[in-house]
Amino acid sequence: MVIEKDDRLILLTNDDGLYAAGLRTLLEVMExxxxxxxxxxxxSMSGMSQALTVKIPLRVKLLEENDKHRIYACNGTPTDSxxxxxxQLLERTPDWVVSGIxxxxxxxxxxxxxxxxxxxxxxxxxxIDSVGFSLNNSSPTADFSICKKYIRIIMKKLSLxxxxxxxxxxxxxxxxxxxxxxxxxxxxxxxxxxxxxxxxRKDPMGKTYYWLTGVFQxxxxxxxxxxxxxxxxxxxxxxPVTVDMTAHWYIDELNSRFK
Amino acid sequence: MVIEKDDRLILLTNDDGLYAAGLRTLLEVMExxxxxxxxxxxxSMSGMSQALTVKIPLRVKLLEENDKHRIYACNGTPTDSxxxxxxQLLERTPDWVVSGIxxxxxxxxxxxxxxxxxxxxxxxxxxIDSVGFSLNNSSPTADFSICKKYIRIIMKKLSLxxxxxxxxxxxxxxxxxxxxxxxxxxxxxxxxxxxxxxxxRKDPMGKTYYWLTGVFQxxxxxxxxxxxxxxxxxxxxxxPVTVDMTAHWYIDELNSRFK
Numbered sequence: 169m170v171i172e173k174d175d176r177l178i179l180l181t182n183d184d185g186l187y188a189a190g191l192r193t194l195l196e197v198m199e200x201x202x203x204x205x206x207x208x209x210x211x212s213m214s215g216m217s218q219a220l221t222v223k224i225p226l227r228v229k230l231l232e233e234n235d236k237h238r239i240y241a242c243n244g245t246p247t248d249s250x251x252x253x254x255x256q257l258l259e260r261t262p263d264w265v266v267s268g269i270x271x272x273x274x275x276x277x278x279x280x281x282x283x284x285x286x287x288x289x290x291x292x293x294x295x296i297d298s299v300g301f302s303l304n305n306s307s308p309t310a311d312f313s314i315c316k317k318y319i320r321i322i323m324k325k326l327s328l329x330x331x332x333x334x335x336x337x338x339x340x341x342x343x344x345x346x347x348x349x350x351x352x353x354x355x356x357x358x359x360x361x362x363x364x365x366x367x368x369r370k371d372p373m374g375k376t377y378y379w380l381t382g383v384f385q386x387x388x389x390x391x392x393x394x395x396x397x398x399x400x401x402x403x404x405x406x407x408p409v410t411v412d413m414t415a416h417w418y419i420d421e422l423n424s425r426f427k
Numbered sequence: 428m429v430i431e432k433d434d435r436l437i438l439l440t441n442d443d444g445l446y447a448a449g450l451r452t453l454l455e456v457m458e459x460x461x462x463x464x465x466x467x468x469x470x471s472m473s474g475m476s477q478a479l480t481v482k483i484p485l486r487v488k489l490l491e492e493n494d495k496h497r498i499y500a501c502n503g504t505p506t507d508s509x510x511x512x513x514x515q516l517l518e519r520t521p522d523w524v525v526s527g528i529x530x531x532x533x534x535x536x537x538x539x540x541x542x543x544x545x546x547x548x549x550x551x552x553x554x555i556d557s558v559g560f561s562l563n564n565s566s567p568t569a570d571f572s573i574c575k576k577y578i579r580i581i582m583k584k585l586s587l588x589x590x591x592x593x594x595x596x597x598x599x600x601x602x603x604x605x606x607x608x609x610x611x612x613x614x615x616x617x618x619x620x621x622x623x624x625x626x627x628r629k630d631p632m633g634k635t636y637y638w639l640t641g642v643f644q645x646x647x648x649x650x651x652x653x654x655x656x657x658x659x660x661x662x663x664x665x666x667p668v669t670v671d672m673t674a675h676w677y678i679d680e681l682n683s684r685f686k
Binding site: 334411425 | 470471473474475476477478479480481482484485486487504506507510511514515536538539540545548552553584587588591592593594597611613615616618620623624625627628634635636637638639665666667668669670671672673674675677678681682684685
């Protein structure tokens with residue numbers, strides 16, 4: 169793959185690994201927009217959040233190259249993959265960092281745990297326009313093709329004007345039939361968390377172990393401006409996500425408490 | 428350890444592991460405030476962010492118990508440790524989740540990668556008053572005792588009035604001599620990121636590998652209201668951190684772009 173000066177250069181990754189159907193769908197759509205460096209892991213990295221690999225060295229391997237894309241395997245997290253691509257593998261800073269399509273929703277508080285969104289946030293920290301895509305369907309036979317139309321719309325909008333610094337997009341697509349999606353809705357992250365989170369078992373030696381599990385609780389199901397509401401009501405949700413975690417509105421009150 | 432109805436119940440963890448000096452310092456101070464369940468890993472979990480352990484089961488082991496504390500080892504991330512404590516190990520929801528004292532700063536964008544802060548964010552998602560403490564000193568001989576005075580001040584303030592829902596505190600303490608700290612400053616997260624992030628090496632088989640490294644760049648060293656400025660100028664920085672990553676101010680403009 170030769171990257172010309174006028175080519176749009178796209179860095180593509182995910183957290184479900186190289187063999188995930190959602191990644192292949194996103195690759196197809198991204199090739200319509202530019203030259204693609206795809207980097208991912210052989211194993212799933214779901215729930216890895218913004219984790220960094222610091223105890224073992226990173227390795228990358230070029231698996232495939234043609235006129236349109238270059239595909240690398242990496243042993244690190246999605247965040248590592250973005251870092252090593254920007255710093256070592258790419259001839260120049262990419263124009264976009266695109267992540268997904270995640271197998272399952274990353275709406276509400278999932279943005280905090282998601283490796284998919286972490287890759288977008290990492291791109292954003294480098295000042296690159298970045299988007300994470302997720303399909304609200306964890307089934308092994310999930311149909312990612314319904315996402316294509318909305319990915320195209322969103323990336324066309326993005327190509328007209330860059331995002332402000334420090335903001336990336338968290339896009340969640342409802343799991344419904346083609347044609348049943350009502351459109352795109354700009355949203356805020358719903359308030360929510362997980363409950364009943366562990367399954368306790370005994371191993372063959374009689375020792376206790378736990379599997380992480382849990383049920384998501386939307387704390388504000390009645391609010392119509394959240395990503396959870398949009399998904400439940402068959403809208404594609406787009407949340408502008410900031411890398412600035414400061415609760416700015418609370419600074420004055422906190423100041424008065426410390427006076 | 429018997430937990431009476433009137434006892435303040437404190438969940439304590441970190442990301443530097445059970446044998447970290449900062450954890451022991453924080454345990455000492457927390458025992459002044461209540462009964463402590465301490466849970467951590469035998470190995471360091473630095474840079475694990477909000478990562479969840481989903482591929483292997485979690486195990487916990489009670490290591491030590493006396494009138495003031497109970498100490499558990501866990502094989503999971505700081506986020507897992509908080510989750511399993513709240514869901515499985517504790518008789519009731521703790522009053523505080525306290526994390527640290529981290530060996531090194533978690534100011535600016537480090538909040539996104541930090542396992543220490545992830546534990547506080549996890550507590551916050553459960554609706555528990557949560558604070559992460561870090562000392563801006565990565566030296567193996569770092570003196571954590573200088574932190575005690577400020578931890579006491581902050582936790583006493585917290586005991587007077589709970590934080591609003593969805594907000595926890597990111598406290599960073601400058602690495603300076605006792606008496607040289609100028610006070611506590613409420614701050615916002617500085618804009619910044621890492622550059623020059625990899626060291627490329629060859630293994631004995633001649634194959635390339637990379638160590639993650641890097642230099643932090645403060646994008647706004649002149650701003651006096653940031654955590655980075657506070658640390659550089661010998662103030663303890665306190666940033667109110669929100670679990671809501673929505674860039675609320677950008678929602679209207681994003682809406683107009685999608686019309």
